[in-house]
Amino acid sequence: MFGYYIKLALKSVKRNPILSLLMVTAIALGIGACMTTITVNYLMSADPIPHKSQQLFHIQVDSWDPNNAYSDDADSLPNQLTWTDATNFTLAKKALRQSAMGMSGGIIEPAGDDAKPFEASIRLAYTDFFPMFDVPFIYGTAWDSQSDTDREQVVVLSKRTNESVFGGENSVGKTIVIDGRNFQIVGVIDDWQPMPKFYDVNNGGFNETEQLFMPFSLKEELELPNWGNNNCWKSPDGEGYKAFLQSECINTQMWVELPNDLAKAEYMDYLNNYVMEQKKLGRFPRPLNNRLSNVMEWMASQEVVEEDAKMMMWLSFMFLLVCLLNTIGLLLAKFTGKSSEIGLRLAVGASKADLFKQHLLETALIGVMGGIAGILLALVGLQGIKSLYGDFVDDLASLDLSMILVALSIALLSSILAGLYPTWRACNIAPASQLKSQ
Amino acid sequence: MSDTNQSHSNTMPFSRIPFLPLLRTLIRQKYTFTMLVLQIALTLAVLSNGLFIVSQRLDILQRPTGIDETHTFALTSSGFTQSFNPQNSIKADLDALRQMPNIVNAVATYAFPFSGSSEWDELQTSTGQDEITVPAASYKLDEHGIEALGLTLLAGENFNTNEVLWQTQTTKTFPSAVIITSKLASDLFNTTDWSTVVGKTIYINATYGAVIKGVVEQLQAPWDAVGKIENSIIYPRVITRNSARYFIRTQANKLQETMVEVEDYLATSNQQRMIRKVQSIQTIKKQVYGPDIGAISILMVVIFALSIVAALGIAGLTSFNLVKRKKQIGIRRALGANKTDILSYFIAENIIQSTCGVLLGWLLALGLNVFLVSQYALPKLPLSYVVIAALCLYILGILAILKPAIKAMNISPALATRDQ
Numbered sequence: 001m002f003g004y005y006i007k008l009a010l011k012s013v014k015r016n017p018i019l020s021l022l023m024v025t026a027i028a029l030g031i032g033a034c035m036t037t038i039t040v041n042y043l044m045s046a047d048p049i050p051h052k053s054q055q056l057f058h059i060q061v062d063s064w065d066p067n068n069a070y071s072d073d074a075d076s077l078p079n080q081l082t083w084t085d086a087t088n089f090t091l092a093k094k095a096l097r098q099s100a101m102g103m104s105g106g107i108i109e110p111a112g113d114d115a116k117p118f119e120a121s122i123r124l125a126y127t128d129f130f131p132m133f134d135v136p137f138i139y140g141t142a143w144d145s146q147s148d149t150d151r152e153q154v155v156v157l158s159k160r161t162n163e164s165v166f167g168g169e170n171s172v173g174k175t176i177v178i179d180g181r182n183f184q185i186v187g188v189i190d191d192w193q194p195m196p197k198f199y200d201v202n203n204g205g206f207n208e209t210e211q212l213f214m215p216f217s218l219k220e221e222l223e224l225p226n227w228g229n230n231n232c233w234k235s236p237d238g239e240g241y242k243a244f245l246q247s248e249c250i251n252t253q254m255w256v257e258l259p260n261d262l263a264k265a266e267y268m269d270y271l272n273n274y275v276m277e278q279k280k281l282g283r284f285p286r287p288l289n290n291r292l293s294n295v296m297e298w299m300a301s302q303e304v305v306e307e308d309a310k311m312m313m314w315l316s317f318m319f320l321l322v323c324l325l326n327t328i329g330l331l332l333a334k335f336t337g338k339s340s341e342i343g344l345r346l347a348v349g350a351s352k353a354d355l356f357k358q359h360l361l362e363t364a365l366i367g368v369m370g371g372i373a374g375i376l377l378a379l380v381g382l383q384g385i386k387s388l389y390g391d392f393v394d395d396l397a398s399l400d401l402s403m404i405l406v407a408l409s410i411a412l413l414s415s416i417l418a419g420l421y422p423t424w425r426a427c428n429i430a431p432a433s434q435l436k437s438q
Numbered sequence: 439m440s441d442t443n444q445s446h447s448n449t450m451p452f453s454r455i456p457f458l459p460l461l462r463t464l465i466r467q468k469y470t471f472t473m474l475v476l477q478i479a480l481t482l483a484v485l486s487n488g489l490f491i492v493s494q495r496l497d498i499l500q501r502p503t504g505i506d507e508t509h510t511f512a513l514t515s516s517g518f519t520q521s522f523n524p525q526n527s528i529k530a531d532l533d534a535l536r537q538m539p540n541i542v543n544a545v546a547t548y549a550f551p552f553s554g555s556s557e558w559d560e561l562q563t564s565t566g567q568d569e570i571t572v573p574a575a576s577y578k579l580d581e582h583g584i585e586a587l588g589l590t591l592l593a594g595e596n597f598n599t600n601e602v603l604w605q606t607q608t609t610k611t612f613p614s615a616v617i618i619t620s621k622l623a624s625d626l627f628n629t630t631d632w633s634t635v636v637g638k639t640i641y642i643n644a645t646y647g648a649v650i651k652g653v654v655e656q657l658q659a660p661w662d663a664v665g666k667i668e669n670s671i672i673y674p675r676v677i678t679r680n681s682a683r684y685f686i687r688t689q690a691n692k693l694q695e696t697m698v699e700v701e702d703y704l705a706t707s708n709q710q711r712m713i714r715k716v717q718s719i720q721t722i723k724k725q726v727y728g729p730d731i732g733a734i735s736i737l738m739v740v741i742f743a744l745s746i747v748a749a750l751g752i753a754g755l756t757s758f759n760l761v762k763r764k765k766q767i768g769i770r771r772a773l774g775a776n777k778t779d780i781l782s783y784f785i786a787e788n789i790i791q792s793t794c795g796v797l798l799g800w801l802l803a804l805g806l807n808v809f810l811v812s813q814y815a816l817p818k819l820p821l822s823y824v825v826i827a828a829l830c831l832y833i834l835g836i837l838a839i840l841k842p843a844i845k846a847m848n849i850s851p852a853l854a855t856r857d858q
Contacts, residue, residue: 325480330754
């Protein structure tokens with residue numbers, strides 16, 4: 001029976017080719033627009049480190065201006081830490097793993113006469129950064145904690161940097177020249193691009209992973225330039241780089257790994273005690289207000305998903321709705337036109353349920369065709385987004401299998417929903433009245 | 439009877455539309471009618487809000503910055519050896535650049551509109567911690583800055599060479615003279631007579647006093663951190679770092695060749711540094727506004743597709759109704775209705791449908807706007823956008839039914855009534 005209905009449905013679709021094309025196009029456009037925006041939103045709000053996102057916490061403490069909260073909201077906290085506090089928290093080692101981190105950059109001079117120097121971004125971190133975020137290594141390992149303490153000039157390269165400087169071979173143990181200083185390579189990491197780049201969303205939530213990693217303690221030792229966001233409520237006391245580092249300016253991020261609620265509660269106590277101690281020294285003039293946010297909480301509070309992306313998603317939902325109303329209207333018209341045929345089939349013994357199934361199948365067929373065309377349109381749409389927003393959204397604009405399934409189910413479900421009412425109406429006609437007028 | 443008929447045939451189209459039968463027909467097809475009205479209403483809601491967002495973004499894109507955006511470019515010079523002397527390098531480079539015939543002027547600055555990085559200072563007109571302060575983006579330029587950026591000095595005068603301080607990033611010495619934008623002047627002194635502002639003293643970050651030496655018409659902040667993009671203050675300072683940024687203004691029509699020329703010259707003049715990011719200000723502007731341009735493009739595609747879908751939907755339904763009503767139209771024609779009557783009937787029907795859709799859509803548009811306002815800092819939707827979108831939909835509706843309506847008009851009464 002199913003095969004027969006499919007045959008009937010195909011026949012009916014073919015009988016009004018323009019009308020059918022119209023319906024398929026409408027569904028395809030709606031699905032295409034929705035899938036494009038849903039994909040972008042889905043990838044923007046994805047969990048970048050699913051197996052651990054509940055155990056990683058970003059630290060916030062209120063070190064801001066006594067007279068003004070960090071932003072308009074009186075409860076708001078600075079989104080970064082001062083160099084002093086982040087360094088103190090890391091050295092206290094109160095969590096399972098911890099790392100203060102910041103951004104810097106330098107110019108790499110590859111060996112060889114014709115090799116051109118190039119600029120590289122640097123992530124400054126403690127050795128815990130690598131095991132805490134499960135960073136994969138191709139060669140070597142992270143530096144050890146002794147290097148952090150001794151401020152050794154060691155460096156971990158990204159896969160791409162290793163390829164452009166050493167042609168991709170094992171470079172562990174070799175030396176690389178950065179800003180005229182020699183650094184020893186201890187490891188090379190594999191491709192690693194958390195999306196969003198949760199560990200530092202202040203400096204671009206979808207930016208590329210840095211090209212070099214080196215001990216955070218070198219920032220003070222070598223007076224490395226401060227890249228990325230720096231925010232001050234009070235200008236540094238005194239002149240020079242040291243005064244800048246020790247100022248109340250916030251430019252450092254800090255993550256800790258806390259395996260369970262108990263560890264989290266204990267860490268919170270530690271933070272509160274720390275701030276109370278600092279208050280005695282005249283720092284932290286605002287009321288006690290500290291916060292630990294896990295990965296997803298942190299990304300929600302920092303509004304990583306672009307407002308534009310959300311707005312576009314809502315508009316595309318409305319667009320799909322218009323397309324579906326369009327389809328409902330056209331189906332109503334089409335099935336009304338078929339009333340004499342339906343009347344005839346009812347008269348020769350088909351049950352209403354049979355006819356209902358048959359016509360629902362027809363709408364489902366249109367839905368599937370619209371869904372497939374919609375996926376193709378979404379691919380075009382995502383290409384369009386890539387060309388509009390440039391390379392940095394490359395990882396944000398790709399369709400995976402689950403999204404394709406979502407697209408097909410939305411198309412199928414919405415077309416069946418759209419078809420329910422016209423079908424029900426079509427099957428509820430009195431056969432006699434339809435046959436009479438022939 | 440025949441007299442009335444006579445007078446009818448001489449009247450204008452639309453003058454004898456059978457309104458009651460028309461309404462009755464619409465009510466009989468209440469389901470298709472409802473679908474059509476809902477579709478028009480939703481289209482109106484999306485269309486008016488979409489157009490509004492587009493125009494908001496276009497306003498941002500077209501807003502002037504106060505600088506010469508068309509004949510300027512920027513580049514970064516990064517010294518990478520330990521013996522590199524940034525101050526000597528900047529001085530030598532700027533001297534050489536200012537000699538080049540195609541260059542109007544050049545200046546070393548990290549901040550310029552669209553550069554994205556800026557520092558903000560709090561300014562006040564008298565000393566003390568509790569005064570009301572006005573935020574301003576800080577520019578550090580030497581005496582060539584005004585010409586290099588292409589600013590217009592409204593009152594007072596430019597810095598002179600011996601006022602300019604060459605400093606490192608963390609030096610605390612403050613210059614004694616500053617130039618401010620006219621918007622900042624009016625925020626601080628509540629006046630538009632710029633000459634009265636010149637010579638007054640302002641206090642920066644509650645600490646440093648400086649005398650206002652000049653007022654420029656406009657210079658937007660590099661980055662709108664606090665919603666005060668027109669507030670800028672220029673200090674006569676040059677900050678020396680290993681990585682310097684030059685802002686260069688060229689003669690008209692010489693931008694492209696000068697960019698190449700300058701890059702070649704700088705790359706060979708000093709081997710202890712590298713030249714990067716040689717980009718015209720227009721290019722940088724496009725990057726900064728990339729997301730807005732993207733949003734505009736996407737919205738335009740959606741608006742266009744939506745209009746097409748709506749038009750096709752209306753056309754499809756009208757043609758289908760036409761098939762059903764072929765017989766009735768034939769009878770009406772046989773009973774004396776002329777072609778214009780049939781055409782105006784369809785147009786009137788369409789206008790009634792569109793009107794119902796527009797009325798409902800107006801409410802939906804306001805509802806959608808209330809939602810967007812509450813979620814995403816969007817201003818209130820002005821009525822004009824609803825009106826424009828409604829007009830578009832009326833025109834679209836009539837265009838959509840034109841083909842089926844003309845087909846209906848040409849139905850021959852004899853043929854339509856024969857196949858009984």
